[in-house]
Amino acid sequence: MTEPATVHDPSDYRPTPGYHDEVYLPDGSPRDYARPMAEELERMGPEQLAAAGRRRDAIFMQQGITFDATGEDGPVKDRPFPLDLVPRIMPGEEWTHIKRGLAQRIRALNHFVDDVYHGREIVHAGIVPWNLIVSRSHFARAVHGIRPPGGVYTHVAGCDLVRDEEGWKVLEDNVRTPSGISYVLENRVAMTRLVPSLFQSYRVRPVDHYPQLLLAALRAVAPSTDDEATVVVWTPGPLNSAYFEHAFLARQMGVELVEASDLVVRDDVLYMRTTSGLRRVHSVYRRLDDDYVDPLEFRPESLLGVPGLVRAYRAGTVAVANAFGTGVADDKAIYHYVPEMVKFYLGEEPILDNVKTYLLSDPEQLEYVLPRLDQLVIKPTSESGGKGVFIGPSTPADELEALAEVLKVEPQKWIAQEVVKLSTVPTSDLDGTVAARHVDLRPFAVFGETIKIVPGGLTRVAMREGSMIVNSSQGGGSKDTWVLEDGEDSDRAEPPDVVRQELPALPDMRYGGWSDQEQQQQQTSTERGRAHACPHRA
């Protein structure tokens, strides 16, 4: 690993040739909208920036804003979440383009989920093959024919975007339980505290209204006539890597954070246990996969869930965000078809493009890809969070050979994508020097009555020179994303409508765990059956 060629004076910063730098032009001069920040960074110098970084680590550790990662020596627990103190700045006009493109894409994905579990029109139209859909691991037979309250499935979406020299593209969709929004909010708070001078020349659109947007959406889809629908956040528990975020969102929305043992279905209604008895729940923001939500309908060996929840959902007495079965839409093999979905369901041209993708289930595309593994990114179709991804150019030849064998055996479980030349943003090193690092962007959209997207989103940054791996679980960091108040539309916060729910605390007593009903094996003895010779073969 060579030491990054950092520059000690930001004015000496040079973008990497061939990559779009979002702050500096190829000649080293800042773009107009970024000039005030570049000048302020220069004024501060590396020492001030490094000192602010040390204060940041202390604050994050103290507040428990940490994450677990896989380091070179194995798992690393509880590291402070690495917020880079150099913000990413986006002109309002650029954001408007992204926002429209995302809203369009999410509407199309929502249509697709509805279609998959109902009329399958996109299949009958010959656009997406049915065999591909039913073979996705997140295709949920249990929710076939169920239309959730409001017809909304993808209440929270966190699609990953990238920017290269051609512009913005969608790298992957995420409409199951995308995480990271708490970092967006915490990052903004930390930035105003640690480097207030950077904000001096800017009007940055706020992000702190996200919990209100989410709560409003969860209430909008709740099957309840009064305004006081009971909303809960369902977490798998403190051992989950995103538990901090679950607790954060529940606290910010003023709703109860619950685990499976706090919930019970009676008849076809979901209730929460409280010290004063059962209380009906109208809307659940669940932060765990379909597999674990209801042992009667999904993975039977999982006794972590709430038995009967799918029954309540089917009866329409509870809204679940995101709806069950949405994972079929963010599967990486389905991703390929999203631009087609936009045309088919909305009759519009896609505003945001896909990255060039090869479906390996197609023998022709597989044949094209196999000799080019060293130039492509290979991804398993059903994973998320960068798991199981091979980046061809940085993968040893013997691993690629082994991968090729796997692809030949199960091509339908993989896709290949062209390597995207991720844009760069100046990023601070430990000593406060600044160098170009690659970034992506995960904006967070909330779909209740309409689709609302918080300005910006989570910018993830690869902390090593040249690296394109931005996942926080693999050493990536994040940046505060500033959408400037200079466009025509504005994303001001909705007027606060948070009415804190006054709830009795949950009882300390946890109920006993669940047991599996013994199933009867299907068996009929041959002896008895033998009495029946086949009439046709006698």
Place this chain on the structure above:
Amino acid sequence: MNFQITFTTGYEYDSVVTDNLNALRVRPATTSSQRVDDFHVRIDPETRLHRHTDYFGTEVIEFGIPKPHESMTIDVRARVVTTQSPYPDEASWEAIGAPAYAEAAGEFLMPTGTEPPDALLEEFDQMARATSPLATLLLLCELIPDRFEYKPGTTYVGSTVEDLIRGGAGVCQDFVHLALILLRRQGIAARYVSGYLWAAPQDGGSDSVEVDTHAWLEALLPASGGRGEPVWVGADPTNRILATESHVKIGHGRFYADVPPVKGVYRGGAEAKLAAAVSMTRLDPTTSARA
């Protein structure tokens, strides 16, 4: 044939349980060769029933018993009329390559992720290849009971095909799971069928016999000469026969877990004792089966 079916399942728990939630797939299906005249489910302790039709078209009856209890009984009664399906046409292997065949086959041709390693199946692939899809189906109905011993107790409800092959013995559920995989490997779409099987009493006297729920399969066979729709044909590898009018179908799926007769969970750590009995009575003993 005309049957009265009584399916009683009793659970005795060794301590108190609550929130006993269950999903039943026990109602005989309505098909071109089967009609349901009467169907009732009664639960003790008494509770409200919820019904819906699942993805594969099977009626599901769900209920929950919230109050503490130490035993539960599920009592199912049905009157069913069945008729014998016509003997399937013989069609060539080429016919399964037709687009109409793939369309009708849908996901019942696809691997389900429950397949054992290829190496365990290769010996069967060779043996199962017969002169036509129908011949392969009939051959498998002999091959599997020849090769494996029918022996209750060697496998359990969650056993895999790999368990069957390695253990050399199993029950109808296991035989069907293996047959399904082998059929799909030959390009023949196949699905698991759960149901009731009437067995004529050995003494020839009474027409009421104790049976169990049974498993067989349906294979999609092309129409002969490539004309007409492919047809799902029932076959029972446990009994070496094609399905008869003694087979009363409940529903089908990719495998057992798509159509379990009773599936449930309850709160509390109690052990349960399960007693299940199916009794089938022929209501038309004097009528000829081939009438």
